[in-house]
Amino acid sequence: MKALASPSRYIQGKDALFEHAKELLSLGHQPLLLCDSRVFDLVGERFIAYLTRYGMRVTDRRCDGIVSENAITHLLADISGQRVDMIIGLGGGETMDHAKVLADILALPLVAAPTLASTGAPTSSLSVIYTDEGTIENYRHHGRSADLVLVDSAVIAQAPRQLLASGIANALASQMDGRLVQQPDGSVELGTTSSLATLALGRQCQQTLFTDGRAAMQDCEQQRVTPALENIIEANILLSGLSGGGVAFTLALAIGSGLTALAGDRCHLTHGEKIAYGTLVELQLENRPLGELNRYICLYQAIEIPTTLAEFHLETAHYDDLLWVGQQAILTAETIHHLSMDVTAAAIAQAILAVDQHVRSLN
Helix, strand or coil, rough: ECCCCCCCCEECCCCCCHHHCCCEEEHCEEEEEEECCCHHHHHHHHHHHHHHHCCCCCEEEEEECCEEEHHHHHHHHCCCCCCCCCEEECCCCHHHHHHHHHHHHCCCEEEEECCCCCCCCCHHHHEEECCCCCCCCEECCCHHHHCEEEEEEHHCCCCCHHHHHHHHHHHHHHHHHHHHHCCCCCCCCCCEEEEEEHHHHHHHHHHHHHHHHHHHHHHCCCCCHHHHHHHHHHHHHHHHHHCCCCCCHHHHHHHHHHHHHHHHHHHHCCHHHHHHHHHHHHHHHHHCCCHHHHHHHHHHHCCCCCCCHHHHHHCCCCCCHHHEEEEEEHCCHHHHHHHHCCHHHHHHHHHHHHHHHHHHHHH
C-alpha cells in the first residue's frame, strides 16, 4: 500500500500569523499556546493579542526544556482544569514536538506555527522524546499531522542565519532518508511504500535547496523576505517534512552525533550541522559519483556548514576514536538496514577519514 501523510492545510507568507484568524477560528476558540521564552518575547505576546482581538480566550505556557515524559506529565498537570479546544505550537522543533504530543493525548486540533525553518517537524507526524538527561528515549508516531500549519516568512527571516543553514542541511539529509527507504523492499513511517507524490516532492525539495540555498542565506542575513527565501522555507519545512521517508534516527545523524560526542564541550553544533558531515560520509559509503559528493560539499561550504574534521575540533582524532563513532552509528541508526551493502564500524571510520581528506584536497 502507498500513503502520504500531510497537514490538512499549509499557509506560508509574510505576516501569515496575523492574517488568518478565520482558519484558526474554524478549529477552536480557546487555544493553548505553547512557546519558549525567547519566542514569546519575539512574537508570542503580539500573537496572543491578535488572537484575543478576534474573541479567542488564550491559555499560554512556556516550553523551555527538552521534550521528555516528565516534561509532558508536568505540562498536562499544569493545564488540568483549563478549558482548551485546540493546541498551537509557536516556535522551533522542540515546541512542535510538545504541541504534537499534547494534541495527540488530548485529541484536540493542532496548529503548527514555526518561527524557524530548521526542520520539517511542523509538517511531520512524529515526535522525538528524550530522557531528562537529553538522550533520545523513543519516538511517538501520531495518527495525523497538523490541522493547520502557519508559516510567517517575516518572522523566520529574523531568525539566526545558522538555523536556516541547519534547515538546508537537515532537508538534504531527509532526502537521503527517503531515497534509502524507497528501495523495493523499503517502507516509510506509515508502514507502507512511498507514493509517486512523495518521490516527486523529494525531487523538488532537493532541486530547490541546491538552486535557491545560497541566495536565501544572503537574504536571511539582510532579513529580507524574497522569492528565494520563501522557496527555501517551503523546502525546509513542507517538502522535506512530506518526502523525507519518516526515518527518525539516520546513519548520517548517528555519525554526526558520534563526532560531536568526541568533540565534547568544544563543539556546539545544530542538528543540521551534525547531520551534514554524516551525509557526506553516507554518500561516500554508498560510493556515489564524485560529482554528487562535490555538489553537497560546495553547498555546505557556501552556507558555512562544517565539512572537515577540523571544524568538529577533531583534526587530531585517533583511528580508534573514529572506529567508536562507527560502532555507535551501527547501534543507533535505523536507516543502516536499508543500505544496499554491509556497513561495518571500520567502513564508517574509513569513510569519515576519506571525506575529510577529499574536502581538504579541494581547498
